[in-house]
Amino acid sequence: MRLATWNVNSLAVRLPQVLDWLQLHQPDALCLQETKLTDDKFPHAEFTAAGYFAQWHGQKTYNGVALLTRAPATDVVRNIPGLDDPQARVIAGTVQGVRVIGAYMPNGQAPDSDKFVYKMRWLDALRAWVATEARTHPMLALLGDYNIAPEDRDVYDPVAWAGQILCTPQERAHFRGLIEIGLHDAFRLFEQPPKSWSWWDYRNLAFRRNQGLRIDHILVTEALRPAVVSCTIDKLPRKNERPSDHAPVVAELSVP
């Protein structure tokens, strides 16, 4: 089973690239973030034609998530139950016996901003809900754009980024909180090349200089951990002519 996550930064712009990528990699589930489309504009016919079922939860201009699967997803949930959130950031479904939760976690903008307060509250709600979900579904994966670089080795210049958004101790504590409820960072289950990033700023020739952060993650429960045979970041789409600023992250699992 192949699971993947990709922040596409506008599905309207990136749709051809997503269709190409699906064709090439044939994931069993692909979670998309930042679709930036209202539900009526979601290109579901194009995904159907590509052999994928789709579930989506969008809004105008910002945010928006989708779950593309080869088999139909069941028990689909949009947003975090019980959290009154006007922003479309979560889509979850059960796919081939695995609970797949796709999330676009808040950016937070700056540590002293209202958006940071929202990010902290949102992450509290997510952790509580995922802990509950994991009790019901021992085989669970939480994939998405976390907007958190968990450790200094996930940052190209940890000194410059120290205390900055995506790298604050509070955000990193939230990431560890997800580990403490029994999740494992699939990427770190394996030896990885140093300077592995999933996002590079559009500015400053950051991709060419490999100046990035690892902020897109696939976390899996203890029951799923032994099944993970690889986890990689696919940098190739970042080399496209009009790329997203994020690259897809892919996990291969030895489950039917």
Next chain:
DNA sequence: ATGACTCCCAGTGGGAGA
């Protein structure tokens, strides 16, 4: 360097992203 780019909605500029 309060920048740089890209996307969106707007409307000939500004917010947000990360």
